[in-house]
Amino acid sequence: MSEGQQRTPLYLKVAADLRTAITAGEYGSGAKLPAEDELARRYGVSRGTVRQALAALRTDGLITSRRGTRRVVLGAPRLHSFGELRSFTRWARSLGEEPGGRVVALDRVTANEEEAERLRLAEGAIVYRVRRLRTLSGAPVMVERTTYPERIGELVAGMPLDTVSYSEQLELHGVLFADARHTIDLVRADEDDSELLGCPSGEALLRERRHSTDPAGTPVEWSQDRYLPGTVAFTMQSSMATTALGRRLSQ
């Protein structure tokens, strides 16, 4: 018997069901969720599976939890999936905006010290540097400077210059993104930024630096994105239990 269907884990189905129930307002903000045992009975699964589902909602910031009382609904979160976070294109689409992009430069070079370290390559290894201007409904929003290791850069270099989403294309080629580390701070626009974004040189920009790895832990991308003021805000959720967020001194 062929089982063509992709099986979703049980706990994800439970989580999805609870998530829709919450966002549909079945539990108001501040309401109490049913007990774990009750949910287990209701969904016909074990308590462990329910706990796995609830943990997912917890890290999304949808609910609290503490020993001794029922879980409490915090409210709808409006955070983004990993895909929307990683891909400008997906993010734009999820907002109903029309994403655009234009490659400004694409170079095949030997990695400098920082690139080699970030991408965990030997010094002098080949990398591809891509600079792109990203637009939202035609208006310039962000300048993206990305360095790819050779294997992935080759794929990027082979794509048409007007490719809207590299991420999606790369995924079609089997390049998977699994983890990312982000740093957000403020920088001044240099001459290139100023020309591309149409802002004064020296203007403050919101900068996100992103270091992504595939499921095997191999670095696949090292990027530096600079956003015009007023175009973007980053949001995140942290909790006593799970925190993957920090604050650093600059540089």
Add this chain to the structure above:
Amino acid sequence: MSEGQQRTPLYLKVAADLRTAITAGEYGSGAKLPAEDELARRYGVSRGTVRQALAALRTDGLITSRRGTRRVVLGAPRLHSFGELRSFTRWARSLGEEPGGRVVALDRVTANEEEAERLRLAEGAIVYRVRRLRTLSGAPVMVERTTYPERIGELVAGMPLDTVSYSEQLELHGVLFADARHTIDLVRADEDDSELLGCPSGEALLRERRHSTDPAGTPVEWSQDRYLPGTVAFTMQSSMATTALGRRLSQ
């Protein structure tokens, strides 16, 4: 027999042990961790406990994981604990810097619309607005505007004006912080910011807005912090499995 000792969960001990082993360099970046069964045997715990420990390292961005292969070490993360993230004082101390603060204004007022919504209070409820200048080793770094619900504001108002850490004092009074939602973007310094921070009016500042709740899900704080450029960077970790991070359009 009295058991005076506070018991730490087993899985946290295992996680701490693995964390130190990793940061001590026992596993180089890119190295493979022992299998779950092996770790379970080594620590004398069940596989479930090992998995709980590994999950913690995963959300810290220390390791990857995928079906079929051993977990791979990504490297030392340098993210902060929830406490260090929430408290300017704790953060500063963890860097070896000397935190300071000065209360600029403390008002007992009726909540405006935004405050009422954020703190989930009825419109017209009493809140406390506190404005403080925060310093690092004497140098101005950040202006903090915080709104507290009445119950907590009363505690804050009763503290000496030179109290360095409200957070720690509040915890001593039994006020616990459990979850927080953060938004990071860029704003222009207004007259007050400019005077306190000693920067030109209109200067770009890095802004963090923070909305914290206690373990019961009750809002305890709504704060807006404005950092001088070049003093701070925010870092975070996201992964395909667990993402509590997003990107929004401004406002």
Add this chain to the structure above:
DNA sequence: GAGTGGTCTAGACCACGTA
């Protein structure tokens, strides 16, 4: 095919909150 992580179950005991 062997090894490994992902999912799931069933049951136990404990720590905390509330009444």
Add this chain to the structure above:
DNA sequence: ACGTGGTCTAGACCACTCC
């Protein structure tokens, strides 16, 4: 005292990777 979530165990089966 009781209900609830947090921790922990033991065992099962599956999906994936790599040899």
